[in-house]
Amino acid sequence: MSEAVVETIELTKRFGGVTAVDRVNFALQERELRCLIGPNGAGKSTFFKCLTGQYRLDSGNGRVLIRGGDVIGLRPHEIVRMGVGIKTQVPSVMNGLTVMENLWLAARRAHGWTRSGAEVQRVIEEVGLGELARRTVGELAHGQRQMVEIGIVLAQEPWLVLLDEPAAGITGAEVERLVGLIRQINQNATVIVVDHDMEFVRMLGARITVFHQGAVLTEGPPEKVLSDARVREVYIGNRAR
Amino acid sequence: MDYTAVVFLEILYMIAFIALISAGLAIVFGMMRVINLAHGEFVMLGGYTTLACERAGIDIWFAMLVIAPLVVALVGLVVERLVIRFLYGRMIDAMLATWGLSLLLIGVVTLIFGSSAVSVPAPIPGYQLGGYQMGGYNLFIIGVTLLVYLAMWLTLRYTRVGLVARGAMQSAEVAASLGYNPRTVYMITFTVGAALSGLAGGILAPLTGLLPSSGGAYIAEAFIAVITGGAGAVIAGTLASSGIFGAVQQLVSFAHGPVLGDIVMLALAIILLRLMPQGISGRFFRNGQ
Amino acid sequence: MKTWPSIGRLRWGWFLTGAVTLLVLPVFTDTHTPTVLLIWALFALSLGLMWGYAGLLSFGHSAYFGLGAYTYAVAVINIGESTGPLLLAILIPAAVAAVIGAMMFYGRISDVYMGVITLVVTLILFKFMNATAGDQYAIGDARLGGFNGMPGFHVLNVPGLPEASLFGTPMYYVAAAVLLGCYLLSRWILARSFGRVLVGIRENEARCELLGYSVPAYKTAIFTISAAMAGLAGCLFANWAEIVTPGVFALKSAAEVIIWVIVGGLGTLIGPVLGAMALGMVKLLLGEQTVIDNSLILGAILVVVVLAIPRGVVPAVQGWWRGRARVRAQRKVHARPRRRLQSAQAERV
Numbered sequence: 001m002s003e004a005v006v007e008t009i010e011l012t013k014r015f016g017g018v019t020a021v022d023r024v025n026f027a028l029q030e031r032e033l034r035c036l037i038g039p040n041g042a043g044k045s046t047f048f049k050c051l052t053g054q055y056r057l058d059s060g061n062g063r064v065l066i067r068g069g070d071v072i073g074l075r076p077h078e079i080v081r082m083g084v085g086i087k088t089q090v091p092s093v094m095n096g097l098t099v100m101e102n103l104w105l106a107a108r109r110a111h112g113w114t115r116s117g118a119e120v121q122r123v124i125e126e127v128g129l130g131e132l133a134r135r136t137v138g139e140l141a142h143g144q145r146q147m148v149e150i151g152i153v154l155a156q157e158p159w160l161v162l163l164d165e166p167a168a169g170i171t172g173a174e175v176e177r178l179v180g181l182i183r184q185i186n187q188n189a190t191v192i193v194v195d196h197d198m199e200f201v202r203m204l205g206a207r208i209t210v211f212h213q214g215a216v217l218t219e220g221p222p223e224k225v226l227s228d229a230r231v232r233e234v235y236i237g238n239r240a241r
Numbered sequence: 242m243d244y245t246a247v248v249f250l251e252i253l254y255m256i257a258f259i260a261l262i263s264a265g266l267a268i269v270f271g272m273m274r275v276i277n278l279a280h281g282e283f284v285m286l287g288g289y290t291t292l293a294c295e296r297a298g299i300d301i302w303f304a305m306l307v308i309a310p311l312v313v314a315l316v317g318l319v320v321e322r323l324v325i326r327f328l329y330g331r332m333i334d335a336m337l338a339t340w341g342l343s344l345l346l347i348g349v350v351t352l353i354f355g356s357s358a359v360s361v362p363a364p365i366p367g368y369q370l371g372g373y374q375m376g377g378y379n380l381f382i383i384g385v386t387l388l389v390y391l392a393m394w395l396t397l398r399y400t401r402v403g404l405v406a407r408g409a410m411q412s413a414e415v416a417a418s419l420g421y422n423p424r425t426v427y428m429i430t431f432t433v434g435a436a437l438s439g440l441a442g443g444i445l446a447p448l449t450g451l452l453p454s455s456g457g458a459y460i461a462e463a464f465i466a467v468i469t470g471g472a473g474a475v476i477a478g479t480l481a482s483s484g485i486f487g488a489v490q491q492l493v494s495f496a497h498g499p500v501l502g503d504i505v506m507l508a509l510a511i512i513l514l515r516l517m518p519q520g521i522s523g524r525f526f527r528n529g530q
Numbered sequence: 531m532k533t534w535p536s537i538g539r540l541r542w543g544w545f546l547t548g549a550v551t552l553l554v555l556p557v558f559t560d561t562h563t564p565t566v567l568l569i570w571a572l573f574a575l576s577l578g579l580m581w582g583y584a585g586l587l588s589f590g591h592s593a594y595f596g597l598g599a600y601t602y603a604v605a606v607i608n609i610g611e612s613t614g615p616l617l618l619a620i621l622i623p624a625a626v627a628a629v630i631g632a633m634m635f636y637g638r639i640s641d642v643y644m645g646v647i648t649l650v651v652t653l654i655l656f657k658f659m660n661a662t663a664g665d666q667y668a669i670g671d672a673r674l675g676g677f678n679g680m681p682g683f684h685v686l687n688v689p690g691l692p693e694a695s696l697f698g699t700p701m702y703y704v705a706a707a708v709l710l711g712c713y714l715l716s717r718w719i720l721a722r723s724f725g726r727v728l729v730g731i732r733e734n735e736a737r738c739e740l741l742g743y744s745v746p747a748y749k750t751a752i753f754t755i756s757a758a759m760a761g762l763a764g765c766l767f768a769n770w771a772e773i774v775t776p777g778v779f780a781l782k783s784a785a786e787v788i789i790w791v792i793v794g795g796l797g798t799l800i801g802p803v804l805g806a807m808a809l810g811m812v813k814l815l816l817g818e819q820t821v822i823d824n825s826l827i828l829g830a831i832l833v834v835v836v837l838a839i840p841r842g843v844v845p846a847v848q849g850w851w852r853g854r855a856r857v858r859a860q861r862k863v864h865a866r867p868r869r870r871l872q873s874a875q876a877e878r879v
Binding site: 076110 | 723730732734739740741745
């Protein structure tokens with residue numbers, strides 16, 4: 001069994017009386033692609049934010065290990081500097097700047113001045129942002145902004161990529177392109193994708209961890225998980241309610 | 242023994258003073274998240290209204306308790322319609338515009354009343370407490386402040402108007418779903434806030450010399466009391482912060498003089514703001530009024 | 531990376547024109563008023579740099595202006611020669627700003643709270659200085675003077691020659707040189723990665739944090755730089771006025787610089803400079819008559835400016851600026867197709 005690059009041990013996060021994440025034990029191998037799914041309120045986004053440092057945790061919350069190092073208590077920018085790329089649930093980009101400027105800021109932190117320019121070009125080509133490069137991000141459609149944010153993540157050349165709802169607001173051919181892009185990213189990086197779009201998750205074809213009421217309901221390869229009756233029930237049950 | 246009573250009353254008075262000048266700002270901030278930097282000038286206008294009435298021979302009680310609030314409420318209404326209503330949700334812009342407004346009001350008052358200090362006589366004589374001469378008027382101020390806050394609390398808690406107001410404090414949608422136009426609610430709230438400021442100014446007029454720049458003294462303390470109090474439970478928060486600042490200011494003043502009292506109070510404000518980003522009400526009074 | 535529209539570029543043509551104009555001005559007019567206009571322009575530049583590009587609004591920037599003035603006065607009374615005091619007048623405000631800035635930004639307070647805290651800081655300084663009348667309030671040989679302030683101190687001299695005073699026209703040239711120098715410095719800062727990260731922070735702080743930038747560190751740094759510049763302006767002001775009073779810390783002074791920056795153009799460097807000079811001139815002219823109070827005019831201007839730009843002051847300026855930049859860029863594309871093809875490689879980065 002190889003070393004897990006991302007691991008949580010008894011991770012727990014409460015908000016007042018609500019336990020959003022309940023003693024979750026999670027492990028991810030190098031270069032793995034993992035999907036976290038679950039209905040709304042299942043705790044997957046909270047879990048995500050615990051990994052990224054967006055929620056300030058202390059030792060009472062359990063342990064979160066990235067490449068063996070405990071990141072509990074670290075701020076997001078410190079975690080990012082470990083080589084982690086983060087795309088948040090709501091597109092978080094610099095709306096007043098152009099696509100290129102956004103990408104440049106992302107690339108610059110990880111690279112020197114001269115190399116940043118080349119990095120920006122590389123990402124533009126990889127993500128397919130050529131036509132949008134000089135446009136102001138605020139003017140773009142939601143789906144396009146999502147792609148820009150993915151580009152921002154890539155520009156830092158992270159070894160661990162965390163994507164929260166990358167498929168939100170995009171449909172059809174764009175989803176296929178996204179799937180292809182994520183698989184491509186996965187060739188060089190470990191990836192965690194959080195989403196509740198079952199179709200998208202199915203297309204990715206990766207190992208799935210299902211969240212329900214803050215805990216891990218089940219975990220396994222897509223064929224097994226997606227045909228699991230309990231998983232269906234959790235989704236349908238929630239919708240009916 | 243007498244000295245303790247004096248100190249206690251002085252502290253109570255200072256708390257009441259801060260709470261009274263903050264009441265109007267607290268309502269407006271708690272409801273609409275608008276920081277009205279012209280608030281101090283509203284208070285000052287209340288004072289000058291009282292002065293003008295007193296010079297015109299109108300009974301001073303009537304002037305400070307009825308006319309001053311009404312006049313400033315009118316000014317507040319005009320200000321809301323012309324300026325504030327375009328700036329909801331734009332906190333910094335509202336701060337800037339109302340700062341401009343405060344300068345404008347100072348200019349107007351200077352034009353009408355001149356820039357030298359004027360005074361209004363205190364209508365309540367002093368009394369003796371043991372060996373000390375006390376201002377009887379201070380007791381009146383403490384009393385009025387208590388009444389004002391009680392009235393605010395009762396209105397918000399037990400009347401329909403108060404319910405709508407509290408709903409609007411949560412969000413504009415709540416007010417709308419209750420059948421009330423949130424814009425109208427805001428307009429009325431701002432006017433009421435102005436009236437409270439005018440009342441405070443009217444009542445406080447006999448205390449010190451009145452200057453066009455008096456507002457500047459009021460705004461700083463009201464401002465920090467309201468922001469530190471927090472927007473959550475605005476009445477409890479503002480009372481709590483007034484309590485802390487008033488007590489600290491007076492205690493330090495007794496020991497080291499009024500200037501240091503002011504400075505320590507301001508420094509304390511910075512510390513509290515730094516430690517409690519949600520204000521006192523955000524930290525301690527999380528469940529409403 | 532080419533220059534960003536939101537940052538702008540140093541236009542050497544305009545800069546040199548401005549420099550030459552400043553250089554020859556004393557031939558045509560007395561330098562007393564222009565000197566203070568230049569000083570106010572520097573003060574506005576310091577705020578405009580921090581507010582326009584990093585999005586940090588200090589409601590009490592007068593604190594650092596005043597600290598610079600008082601530091602110079604106190605230091606020069608004790609030291610006698612002006613070079614050390616000048617340096618101190620830059621360093622002390624910077625140090626104070628670094629402490630207060632770190633306290634605010636590492637505490638991750640909101641911009642409203644920053645407004646309140648910075649306001650209170652200048653208020654504290656004002657109240658403190660106002661109360662320092664009497665001989666017991668002195669630093670070394672320098673009595674702080676309370677409400678009346680500190681008059682009659684040694685003005686700037688040529689470094690190393692205490693007898694060679696720079697008062698009068700030389701002071702004008704010093705102010706002009708300092709303003710031009712600080713303008714160049716600001717342009718340089720903005721052109722660096724540092725400046726671009728500041729703009730990113732202004733746009734979306736959370737995202738910059740998620741890119742690995744330590745946002746509090748950047749904010750504290752620009753706050754400190756801005757305070758240093760304001761302190762330098764304050765020091766020059768002390769030398770121009772030949773007296774330092776608590777009025778330098780007053781809320782009115784804090785409000786004025788904000789108005790200058792907004793009216794001049796938030797989001798540019800030249801805007802605050804021109805705004806300060808224009809409105810400063812208006813203030814001086816108004817001050818000479820008593821019919822209409824100065825406050826009234828300034829207040830009205832501020833209200834009108836905030837209201838008349840409906841999308842908010844900052845977005846409007848940015849949008850306009852970017853629109854102009856795009857129009858300019860399009861004109862360039864259409865005007866020189868050949869050049870673009872040839873240097874395609876260089877253009878891309």
